[in-house]
Amino acid sequence: MKSWVRNGPVVVEVDGTAEGMRVVDYACVEALRSGADLVLAASYRAHSTFSPMRPTELPKPPGDLADAALRVAAAHVRHRYGYGLQLEAVSKDGSRARVLAEIAPHARMLIIGRTPKRGPQRLVAAQTNLNLAARVGCPVLVVPLSWRPSQVDRKVAVGIDGSGQSAEAVEFAFRAAAAREGDLIVVRAGLPPDHAFNDDDVEHSWISRADHTISEAVAAWTSEFPQVRLTRFLSGRPAAEAILHESEDVGLIVVGAHGSVPATDPVARRCVAAMPCPVAIVPHHLTVVERERLLEPRRPDIVTPMY
Template sequence: MTDWNRTGPVVVEVDGTAENLRVVDYASAEALRTGAELVLVAPYSAHGSYTPMMPEYAPKSSAEPADAALRSAVAHVRHRDGYATELVALAEEGSRLRVLAHAARAARMLVVGRSRSRGPQRLVHTQTNLRLAARAGCPMVVVPLSWQPSLLDRKVAVGIDGTALSAEALEFAFGIAAGREGDLIVVHAGLPAERPFMDEDPECSWISRADYILSETLAPWTGRFPEVKVTRFLSSRPPSAALVHESADVGLVVVGSHSGPLAIDPVARRSVAAMTCPVAIVPHHVTETEHAVTRARAVVPSH
């Protein structure tokens, strides 16, 4: 997929657990706010639980729990929002990665829950979600299973690095902040790789360059969303640490991520794994111009 559908449905993963209903609540609130269709998706495996030690046991179809989870989720949304939101419920056989990516191919947003696992297992699960976001091609919001609505939901933070990787993340963050009638904190973190000149003050030089990057990057979006109050935040911390610090005071953190089947993005991975608020992973789709620049840099002179 090369782009995402800004006017498509909101797609949410359903797994049948009580905690997952909070993830459904998050998705249904976004669908209601934007007037979008809400698509509930329950992936399931075709393999049954039959064992030769119990020859008389006839296991239920693996589709039945998925159907039951969808019925419960639909009833939950109807009880909460009535018929204000158009609903579609889909139970589909296949891996979680394939089913959710297929369901989100024309979505404006994919919403999934964050695992309660800790340590290395959480990083593994987070990397799986990054692969899912890259394959789906649309912004994917990872919601903690403990999430509840709060006044902090009106505050959004986005990390930018001054490259094209930030383009879709900024668009998504400004759109969410405007829709929630909230504020946006733009975070630019990490010391630059280049060393200052001998007569430059390192700190002042970095601040001036970072401020210039922010001004250039934000100019198109502040003009398009004048109603959004923007606060700039410069930090010499590593980007993931700066974003985790900001996450304590906002309702959503937005990070850009590379698209493609082998998406590996350390900043996004650490951010998703460490934060307690919802995190939106917004894949960057490489343009033809960027492809051309990459190919030009890869050309090695023969002389």
């Protein structure tokens, strides 16, 4: 049984907003649960926003603004959680994705906020977060800025698809449920599109296969975490809709980021965009066989003659 768990710090992005402090609070709770250090991270661009049309208004350097936001966040952490939490603050010049990837190469998890966007912008922001998860390599927790702690935080739900690409997500979900001393819901959804539940034999066959898929996925972790109460949820709905249905009664949704680039996974993208609770994006680590399969040359199906 191979484990992908990391023992590094919990890294949280600090954006300098009042709503962003809720994300910092979430990160503090996660760090205290796991006994990990907490790293406050901020990115900035060194170029100035000075306008020659308003020469009397000299803005503060972006680096100073980032450092000020980190000082406010650090003071908030110390005031609310005391000095039992090992704390570090880091600011760097560069793009958000590059800076967070540099600060969190060995992080236990990276925690970021989800800004309230509407329409297509929500999917664009979700795709950006998925790309960030692929670049960082560690689990990325996306926390809505409206998040507040509640009793449902003890419940964790994870979606599986029956492939080996869900292994890391299942492990992360078990560890998260154990740390919360809570329950775990394993969701298996997606009836094959060429079937319907009006056929009893088809329904029974699909339920049997789905239940067997869940048994195989959790077999390696039920013995290690016997205290985690497991609930199986089988649904004929599309995967994203089934997980969204469970999100109202849980404190954390765990999804595996599939494909060579996680942003190509539509289920993970919709989950990150639509869930009312925090979502953990757990990247899949390619095996040697999978990596070789991706690198092997593919012959085009259509050959276009060149004249």
